[in-house]
Amino acid sequence: MTIIKVIKGTKDILPQDAGAWQRLEAKALEVFSKYGYREIRTPIFEATELFARGVGDTTDIVNKEMYTFEKSDRSLTLRPENTAGVVRSFIENGMARLSAPVKLWYKGPMFRYERPQAGRQRQFHQVGVEMFGIKESSADAEVIMLAVDYLKSLGLNDLVVELNSLGCPKCREEYKAKIKEVLKPEFENLCEDCQNRYEKNPLRLLDCKVESCKAIFEKPEIQKVIQSDFICEECAEHYSSLKTYLDKLGVKYVENKLLVRGLDYYNRTVFEIKSNNLGSQNAVCGGGRYDSLVKNLGGEDTPAVGWAMGMERLNSLLPEVEPEKLDGYIVSNSPLEAFALAQELRDAGKRVEFDLSNKKFTKQLEKASKTANFALILGEDEINLNKVSVKNLETSEQVTVDRNMVLNQLEK
Ligand SMILES: [Zn+2]
Numbered sequence: 001m002t003i004i005k006v007i008k009g010t011k012d013i014l015p016q017d018a019g020a021w022q023r024l025e026a027k028a029l030e031v032f033s034k035y036g037y038r039e040i041r042t043p044i045f046e047a048t049e050l051f052a053r054g055v056g057d058t059t060d061i062v063n064k065e066m067y068t069f070e071k072s073d074r075s076l077t078l079r080p081e082n083t084a085g086v087v088r089s090f091i092e093n094g095m096a097r098l099s100a101p102v103k104l105w106y107k108g109p110m111f112r113y114e115r116p117q118a119g120r121q122r123q124f125h126q127v128g129v130e131m132f133g134i135k136e137s138s139a140d141a142e143v144i145m146l147a148v149d150y151l152k153s154l155g156l157n158d159l160v161v162e163l164n165s166l167g168c169p170k171c172r173e174e175y176k177a178k179i180k181e182v183l184k185p186e187f188e189n190l191c192e193d194c195q196n197r198y199e200k201n202p203l204r205l206l207d208c209k210v211e212s213c214k215a216i217f218e219k220p221e222i223q224k225v226i227q228s229d230f231i232c233e234e235c236a237e238h239y240s241s242l243k244t245y246l247d248k249l250g251v252k253y254v255e256n257k258l259l260v261r262g263l264d265y266y267n268r269t270v271f272e273i274k275s276n277n278l279g280s281q282n283a284v285c286g287g288g289r290y291d292s293l294v295k296n297l298g299g300e301d302t303p304a305v306g307w308a309m310g311m312e313r314l315n316s317l318l319p320e321v322e323p324e325k326l327d328g329y330i331v332s333n334s335p336l337e338a339f340a341l342a343q344e345l346r347d348a349g350k351r352v353e354f355d356l357s358n359k360k361f362t363k364q365l366e367k368a369s370k371t372a373n374f375a376l377i378l379g380e381d382e383i384n385l386n387k388v389s390v391k392n393l394e395t396s397e398q399v400t401v402d403r404n405m406v407l408n409q410l411e412k
């Protein structure tokens with residue numbers, strides 16, 4: 001019979017790798033709780049319309065990458081990101097009535113139909129935060145600080161925050177018009193993606209990775225427009241006050257006018273965080289402010305800011321997690337007695353295993369030395385005397401103690 005294999009672009013997280021994932025999740029809970037963020041878990045599929053309206057119908061995600069299917073005449077989609085779902089839940093559960101800010105975080109699988117390549121999967125995982133209800137730049141500063149804090153708690157140092165302000169819908173329209181105007185003579189030389197985005201979303205052109213496009217954007221007359229200070233006074237104030245916060249908090253940042261992010265809904269602050277771990281520079285976090293999204297999805301006008309991180313990327317930058325050893329492995333020819341002792345110790349919170357198939361003593365000792373800190377030997381003599389021989393597998397030191405003293409011995 002043919003063997004059924006895992007679907008292309010998806011992966012099993014095997015037991016030996018699960019520790020690394022548990023580390024990401026445990027640190028998220030620990031660090032985000034310090035800032036008052038609470039976890040939200042939304043479904044992994046939603047109405048397709050949510051993403052069309054919430055992520056933006058000019059994005060690659062919505063146009064090319066969604067897993068969409070029909071069920072009972074409804075079009076459903078596996079979530080390609082989680083901001084839209086969190087906003088849907090925020091609106092549906094009346095969270096706008098709660099006193100601001102509402103601070104939420106999430107983790108879980110997302111789905112995009114992309115060409116699988118190193119480090120990019122079709123089912124991938126993100127951890128992220130969203131803060132609702134605060135328009136002041138203190139909120140932008142807090143989510144950035146939180147991201148930096150989380151990355152540092154994982155051991156990622158040498159972080160640089162890249163920062164930009166996209167302005168508000170009002171001032172950005174003028175900028176878009178200027179970008180279009182200055183790129184018009186170059187239209188025929190732009191790549192196909194850029195040509196397609198030129199009308200609807202000209203800012204997206206700026207983060208095109210095609211070399212010939214990058215070369216065009218380097219031309220002095222085009223650079224002049226890109227680097228111009230187009231944002232209005234209010235937006236400029238918001239941006240400058242965010243930088244004041246980051247300075248005060250000692251967060252290193254660089255400004256990058258080419259940073260526009262792939263999603264349509266951002267306004268004012270956008271940022272990415274790069275890590276120089278392992279030699280090369282890697283973007284580990286992306287986010288920004290999205291003040292119009294809640295309203296666009298039918299809620300009350302509510303400012304919001306957030307970010308997401310790819311968990312596969314984080315794990316690839318971190319050292320592997322060594323599996324934790326058992327506290328004890330019981331070596332005995334009496335599975336009955338071994339089971340009873342194991343249960344006593346498990347009840348006391350210890351991680352203990354014993355041989356379930358009554359293998360030879362030497363085999364059991366071998367297993368103990370590979371998997372545990374202590375071998376708990378329960379031979380015939382020990383059983384008769386109600387004792388246990390406890391062998392420290394690191395030092396090979398062995399003592400025989402009363403059965404009710406085993407716990408003590410494990411804690412030495
Ligand atoms: Zn503005």
Ligand SMILES: [Zn+2]
Nearest residue numbers: 191194208213
């Ligand atoms: Zn291009």
